[in-house]
Amino acid sequence: MSAILFDFIGFLPITLILLAVLSVLHGRARTVTTNKVFIEDHVDSIKPESISSQLPVLGHLIHYLRDGPSYFSRLCLSTRAPIFTIQIATAKVTLIQPELARYLPKLKNVGLNPLALDMFQRSLGFGKFSSALLQEADEASKRVGRHASRMFREEFIPSQRLRHYAERIDSYIQSDLEKVTSQDINVEDWIFKSLIGSIGKAIWGGDDGPFVDEDFLTHLRHFLLNVRALNNPATWFIDKSFLESRRIVRERLAQSLSFEEDPAQGERDRQENHGRKDDEGLLDRLRTLCRDHGAPPEGWIDYQLLLIAGLGPNIMGAATWLVYHILHDQRLSASVRREIDHLHEESRESAIDLSEVPATCPLLYATWLEVLRFHGTFTLGRWVHEDTTLAGTYHLPKGSYALAPLTPHHFDRAVWGDDADEFRPERFLKKDGTFDPDVKKKLRVFGLFGSVCPGRFLATNMAMTLAIRLFSTFDMTCRPGEGVRIAKRTQGYSGWFGVARPGDFHVCHEAEARRKVTDYVEIIIHQKCQKSHDRT
Numbered sequence: 343m344s345a346i347l348f349d350f351i352g353f354l355p356i357t358l359i360l361l362a363v364l365s366v367l368h369g370r371a372r373t374v375t376t377n378k379v380f381i382e383d384h385v386d387s388i389k390p391e392s393i394s395s396q397l398p399v400l401g402h403l404i405h406y407l408r409d410g411p412s413y414f415s416r417l418c419l420s421t422r423a424p425i426f427t428i429q430i431a432t433a434k435v436t437l438i439q440p441e442l443a444r445y446l447p448k449l450k451n452v453g454l455n456p457l458a459l460d461m462f463q464r465s466l467g468f469g470k471f472s473s474a475l476l477q478e479a480d481e482a483s484k485r486v487g488r489h490a491s492r493m494f495r496e497e498f499i500p501s502q503r504l505r506h507y508a509e510r511i512d513s514y515i516q517s518d519l520e521k522v523t524s525q526d527i528n529v530e531d532w533i534f535k536s537l538i539g540s541i542g543k544a545i546w547g548g549d550d551g552p553f554v555d556e557d558f559l560t561h562l563r564h565f566l567l568n569v570r571a572l573n574n575p576a577t578w579f580i581d582k583s584f585l586e587s588r589r590i591v592r593e594r595l596a597q598s599l600s601f602e603e604d605p606a607q608g609e610r611d612r613q614e615n616h617g618r619k620d621d622e623g624l625l626d627r628l629r630t631l632c633r634d635h636g637a638p639p640e641g642w643i644d645y646q647l648l649l650i651a652g653l654g655p656n657i658m659g660a661a662t663w664l665v666y667h668i669l670h671d672q673r674l675s676a677s678v679r680r681e682i683d684h685l686h687e688e689s690r691e692s693a694i695d696l697s698e699v700p701a702t703c704p705l706l707y708a709t710w711l712e713v714l715r716f717h718g719t720f721t722l723g724r725w726v727h728e729d730t731t732l733a734g735t736y737h738l739p740k741g742s743y744a745l746a747p748l749t750p751h752h753f754d755r756a757v758w759g760d761d762a763d764e765f766r767p768e769r770f771l772k773k774d775g776t777f778d779p780d781v782k783k784k785l786r787v788f789g790l791f792g793s794v795c796p797g798r799f800l801a802t803n804m805a806m807t808l809a810i811r812l813f814s815t816f817d818m819t820c821r822p823g824e825g826v827r828i829a830k831r832t833q834g835y836s837g838w839f840g841v842a843r844p845g846d847f848h849v850c851h852e853a854e855a856r857r858k859v860t861d862y863v864e865i866i867i868h869q870k871c872q873k874s875h876d877r878t
């Protein structure tokens with residue numbers, strides 16, 4: 343017994359010492375862990391306030407299904423908190439208000455592609471490979487995303503590439519104008535085919551690619567206009583014609599740019615079969631990227647479709663709105679036409695320089711910017727790959743969405759004035775009628791997070807070229823009894839996201855052509871170009 347007691351007493355100090363050491367170690371360990379936790383798990387960061395709906399559990403989901411991302415905007419406009427969370431079914435969503443926007447470019451561990459996957463997986467018919475790639479669950483697929491983003495920047499931003507695209511797009515638009523024979527033009531349909539056709543031909547191999555085919559463009563439009571319907575998980579409810587158009591588009595893309603195992607053979611085939619030497623660039627590099635990542639042929643079709651869905655609908659919607667607004671407002675229409683006529687007179691001996699449009703056609707340019715503000719009411723966002731913090735304070739959990747609706751930015755009276763709800767291009771002009779670059783800086787339509795749209799300069803060039811060519815050629819008036827309806831904050835072409843889609847399509851009457859296409863002066867982008875005007 344005494345031995346046991348001794349043993350016990352004897353062991354007591356040792357045990358106490360051990361406990362003391364352990365507790366110190368544990369304390370240190372806790373300090374280390376706490377610090378680590380602070381950095382990695384954000385124990386000390388603030389969990390944004392959660393906003394529940396009046397109807398528990400299903401409320402947010404029902405509102406979202408009914409209103410799409412404009413529900414996010416509504417919530418932001420009616421909530422004071424700079425950041426808050428909502429739960430939509432199983433999805434955790436953090437909504438971020440304009441006052442925290444300046445921290446968004448620094449947000450780490452987030453990605454754009456998983457969001458694109460959510461938007462397009464079902465509607466574009468992505469297979470397993472592309473879904474895994476866009477989900478970016480591993481480092482390799484994140485690398486592919488970064489690599490592709492770099493390719494887009496290299497392709498669409500340098501002025502030499504811009505000039506290449508602007509020239510080609512202008513020549514396609516001119517030849518489309520030459521083909522207009524009817525007095526009735528369905529403006530939206532015409533602009534879709536001309537603009538998407540031009541950029542498609544410029545990227546997908548000129549006169550040999552799928553975009554040269556009117557039938558392909560008809561199916562592409564039918565399919566893109568119905569992306570939201572195609573997102574329905576209950577496929578038997580989807581109109582068969584939407585599925586058929588998607589099938590035809592996928593088939594044509596598969597035929598147009600094959601996915602051979604042997605790149606050298608592919609190169610030979612391409613040169614022999616299509617002679618497409620001058621536009622190897624982007625698509626070839628993207629195809630190699632997909633192939634190197636082990637993509638099957640369908641994965642390559644998915645990727646092409648993603649590119650079309652990414653670059654087409656926004657420019658399409660915005661350019662159509664531009665034309666609609668000019669047609670809608672007679673005073674604006676007369677002033678813009680005067681600017682364009684003057685531009686032609688001044689440029690008779692030389693060329694129209696797109697980089698000078700803010701100075702030479704300030705009202706046209708201001709109308710374009712106002713279109714981007716007024717109809718750029720979609721929601722930008724990121725998928726949160728790992729726990730992270732915004733502004734060093736607010737916790738964004740792994741596996742959630744960080745979303746920033748644009749409406750609170752673009753309709754903020756404190757920023758745009760009391761007439762923020764009106765469509766008023768003059769807000770982008772100074773009192774003397776010249777373009778005001780400071781106002782343009784307030785636009786957020788090309789991005790808020792770390793990266794911005796690589797096609798933003800090209801988009802502006804495309805819209806300006808289209809407007810200058812169209813209004814130089816035709817005096818358009820609405821068909822009797824048909825007015826241009828300017829519906830605000832409608833859904834985009836690609837479902838809920840993207841620039842709002844113009845409402846019903848309006849058939850306009852085309853009077854005598856004002857100018858023959860052969861009378862056109864050249865459109866160029868001058869060397870000094872872009873940067874000063876077009877940074878948004």
Ligand code: HEM
Binds near residue numbers: 454494723789790797
């Ligand atoms: C008015 C027209 C357009 C608008 C409003 C627009 C807007 C945007 C926005 C908001 C993003 C996401 C940026 C981000 O959060 O990082 C984006 C991405 C992108 N845009 Fe545009 N865009 C337009 C036209 C174009 C055009 C004409 C092209 C190409 C010729 C283009 C190519 C792209 C590409 C490739 C991406 C993906 C970038 C990446 O993955 O890194 N966009 N665009």
